[in-house]
Amino acid sequence: MLTGDNMDIPGINILRSEQFTNKVIETINKIVKELGKKIKFMHVCGTHEHTISKYGLRTLLPKEVEVLSGPGCPVCICPAADIDKAIELGKRDDTIITTFGDMIRVPATNISLAELKAKGADIRIVYGPNDAVKIAKENSDKEVIFFAIGFETTVPLIGYEIQSGPPSNFSVICAHKLIPAALELLMSQSQLRIDGFISPGHVSTIIGLKPYEIFSQAYRIPNVISGFEPNDVLLSILMLLKQVRDKKYETFNEYSRVVKPEGNKIAQKIMEEVFEPVSSPWRGIGRVNEGGLVIREKYKEFDAEKKFNVKIEKSQDIPPGCSCHLVMVGKLYPYECKLFRKECTPIHPVGPCMVSMEGTCSIYFKYHSDDNN
Numbered sequence: 001m002l003t004g005d006n007m008d009i010p011g012i013n014i015l016r017s018e019q020f021t022n023k024v025i026e027t028i029n030k031i032v033k034e035l036g037k038k039i040k041f042m043h044v045c046g047t048h049e050h051t052i053s054k055y056g057l058r059t060l061l062p063k064e065v066e067v068l069s070g071p072g073c074p075v076c077i078c079p080a081a082d083i084d085k086a087i088e089l090g091k092r093d094d095t096i097i098t099t100f101g102d103m104i105r106v107p108a109t110n111i112s113l114a115e116l117k118a119k120g121a122d123i124r125i126v127y128g129p130n131d132a133v134k135i136a137k138e139n140s141d142k143e144v145i146f147f148a149i150g151f152e153t154t155v156p157l158i159g160y161e162i163q164s165g166p167p168s169n170f171s172v173i174c175a176h177k178l179i180p181a182a183l184e185l186l187m188s189q190s191q192l193r194i195d196g197f198i199s200p201g202h203v204s205t206i207i208g209l210k211p212y213e214i215f216s217q218a219y220r221i222p223n224v225i226s227g228f229e230p231n232d233v234l235l236s237i238l239m240l241l242k243q244v245r246d247k248k249y250e251t252f253n254e255y256s257r258v259v260k261p262e263g264n265k266i267a268q269k270i271m272e273e274v275f276e277p278v279s280s281p282w283r284g285i286g287r288v289n290e291g292g293l294v295i296r297e298k299y300k301e302f303d304a305e306k307k308f309n310v311k312i313e314k315s316q317d318i319p320p321g322c323s324c325h326l327v328m329v330g331k332l333y334p335y336e337c338k339l340f341r342k343e344c345t346p347i348h349p350v351g352p353c354m355v356s357m358e359g360t361c362s363i364y365f366k367y368h369s370d371d372n373n
Helices: 018-035 046-054 080-090 101-105 113-118 129-138 155-163 179-187 201-207 210-217 230-246 265-274 297-302 304-308 360-367
Strands: 039-043 065-069 095-099 123-125 143-150 170-176 196-200 223-226 251-253 275-282 286-295
Touching: 018 230, 039 046, 039 230, 046 065, 046 196, 046 230, 046 360, 065 230, 080 095, 080 113, 080 143, 080 170, 080 304, 095 129, 101 113, 101 123, 113 123, 129 143, 129 155, 129 170, 143 155, 155 170, 155 265, 155 297, 170 286, 170 297, 170 304, 179 196, 179 201, 179 210, 179 286, 196 201, 196 230, 201 210, 201 223, 201 265, 210 223, 210 251, 223 230, 265 275, 286 297, 297 304
Parallel strands: 039 065, 039 196, 095 123, 095 143, 143 170, 196 223, 223 251
Antiparallel strands: 275 286
């Protein structure tokens, strides 16, 4: 519990208590008053934004503390060119394209996978890559392609299926992205002036704490790995504020009930065996050094891009008038986009941030009025 400035991470029952909430807010206000300046933190997780918006956490914070929403939605930051590759392969008579649910509705350069499905293509929503492998086994006369997106959380699942020797008619479009590399890029955005990061707990269950340590050690930016309860987020903000006040920059693990310092060694081994990091484009952000993954040469027969030699010469990430690229790096709030709630809605999304339940625009559409954050 919190006692003055001393802070221990509580158990789940205490974490969910109103008394604990009040104590955290009281301590936040005390530290902000001591600091006497504006503070800007950023999270990079759509689930964190969902928690913050659904429970109105920003309204509990003093006006001096701003919490920005970063590029934490894997559906949103998937480049249009990668979706275009899936669309090109989906036009063939001998293919079945499989992917996660939200992905089929994301606008690409010309059409979405959902629109291609409406035209008769065999596009199927699956819960995971094991479902895609099962489809491949059941349809030996078809090429089954899994469109793999997501951060480090989902990578080991795909890696395990590739390692396990799937049927020869199974392959993967690898569009995975890596969170720590994106944080480093965001720190270069001088106009943002980020004072600290709230990092995603689910990614951290895989990679542990070490990949984040460069931010505190080399860049002197505090970082807290946070869980997803409302009080997890508030406590993480408090932990960041304490570091700013004390000028002690570390990587703290607020989500220690789930995240271990070393992460998941088995999952890490699978990732390293099957994939290698590369410079990779993030939609709306640009090319991120070692920000993505490709399938290693050892497993190239399961790399759909190499197997079918599919290439996209020209693509369009952000449609005219859309501000998703600014929303994803915290430069605009969704209601500041001229298309928000007008041409762009969850039913008719113009940009990628309006599609997924983890997309910032979709969250703001559901939980905010047009003129407040």
